[in-house]
Amino acid sequence: MIKKVHYTYPYFGTLILYRYETQKFLRKGAYMNYNDAVSIIDTSLLRSVSELYELESYGIQRIPAHEGGRNVVYTCENEDANTKILRIAFLTDRSREDFLAEVEYIRYLFDHGGSVADVIRSKHGNLLEEISHANQTFYICLFEKARGIRLVENHYQYREGVPINEYFYNCGKTLGKLHQLSKGYAPVHQRYRFFDKFNAEYIDNLIPSTLSLLKEKMLGLLKTLEQLDRSRDSFGMVHFDFNDGNYSIDFDSGQITVYDFDNSCYCWYMFDLASLWTQGMGWTQFEPDADKRKNFMDDYFRTALEGYTSETNIESSMLDKLPLFIQINLIENIVDAFEGFKKSGHELGCDEELAYLIKCLEDEITYLGFFHDIYSHEEPFEYEERKI
Template sequence: MEKAVEALMTVNILSEFLLVYSMDKKDYKKLGDFENYVYEVYRNEESYILRITHSSHRKHEEILAEVDWVNYLNQQGVKVPEVFQSDHGKIVESVSAEDGSFFYASVFSKAPGKSIKVTAPEFNEKLFEAWGRAIGKMHKETKAYTPPFSLAHRMQWDEEELLNVEKYVPEADKLVIINTKELLKQLQSLPKNKDTFGLIHTDIHSGNFFYDGSDIHIFDFDDCCYHWLASDIAIPLYYALLYRCKEANADERSAFGKLFLDSFLKGYQEKNPLPKDWEIQLPLFLRLRDVTLYSVLYKKIAPEDRDQNLLLMLKQIKNRIERKESIY
């Protein structure tokens, strides 16, 4: 989390949100604070997830649109969290910070299952197939979704502020900036229809779901936006390769990528037909994720906090962007 936001996020703000959702004010556990503050909270000994977002990251209307879509997917049988109302009957609550900005909060059900590390035995073809099945089901259902709020919509993919790379990356990274703009122009020319483009999660890596041994349960819809469905195929592949194949050579990475995709696509097609031209689009969306990851790492992690592993990752991503190469 940026240091300016950290300075505003006080115990009193957390307490106000716990109060308005009738959660235990003394018993809670912080789970994360990269782009949002995420807590496991409790009411009558039952666990919930409280997510707090600063207004510099998301507008109130954006969060409202997100949680409505998540509830819609939940109601259609997609394995995603249920969203709970506050004591005031709201699905998004707000509290003002001392500088006049706002924090927004929503409460979700806690996903069943457990997190699976990329090095775990369970990170295998059975999981990859379940991964594809879950995303295929989500894509099938999102085609029929209509936002109910006239003033609350999720952004289009190219409204993502991280794509303004010149705002975050070093000035010396001129080729990164040039190649990013060229890639965005190429993507903007891709055709759109309801079977290839819609509201999607955009960030379903292994850190954003739990696995119960049979199904995956997806959470963290903070980055959801209107995008090509093929991007939701590219992102699982991207992160599986990024973290599983850190030290692998090109042949090993290619072999694992094929293993992953074969199982993932088998599961996906059980629930939804593959989007037209997904194979042509896949390398483009893999390159796009390099851009957004490169940008967010510079935005969120101060120079003094970057360890050698992170610096190596930044170097590898930069090289791919400059060479117009994808990770697979």
């Protein structure tokens, strides 16, 4: 179900909103209800899983899920305050190959110095385990808990006495390191590529015919994207969901540790950089002066890019495509929203936040309208509701 939720994030909330509340890359097949999955896992599987990962001495607590969650997630903590994160996937929207590709990529990043939460092998030496029960396959992974906490858990207060620019720089530096490592990655198992999902057939089937202009604009942007360079320096494995909900910060050192590679895929590195750009908007979203918002964003992204380019190179010709990739981020969020409608079976609707995204694409308003007359600092990223 698509539901309007207000987070206390100084961040462009919509980008997180629909990711947290919908499922991605849906395939044909039946869907297990989250509560049913929890019931099966807690009553029939958790003991076996605990034995697989030798967690018998750990206290295991389930983390409340976001609506539409794709996984059942637990914290596992022992008397030494050693904490692990247990993730059990129950939906049919991903294959064994998808999961293997994800965990192999994470292990590669960790082994080569990427600041990511590592995957832990089971007692059988596997990064991925699977258990079949009640005609359902459950895929199981165990991760180290990232050092530190999320920024929201610290009420968006950065390290005391340290300028916020350190955080902006570190965000770029952390992402740059991951991208540099991806340029040398040779996987055994392949994740999907951007156009495996974002293509004309999928868009045409997903988006209702009443939104013909939206479809036209989306397909036009995808055609533009198809012409871009896909060399090793511009195209590779990306996180595809890089935001402050998916990394923790060590507030003693400022180090950022990234997790949740559930959506990782082959795409242009600029997609993650566009996500990094949008992450900065929350810090100035209530500023009434558009010129001041623009100046802040220029300074913010310049600092983040200094961190990024300290780890990897990016061509200026690709950086010039930032407005395009912000629009591609928009497409990804709109697709997420309509996938949620499709899965839930609920009547299509378009609240103020989804209407805002659609308006930006239909009217070709760049930079998420942040410097445009459409934007209201009193009601950020909202537009009048519309029927579909």
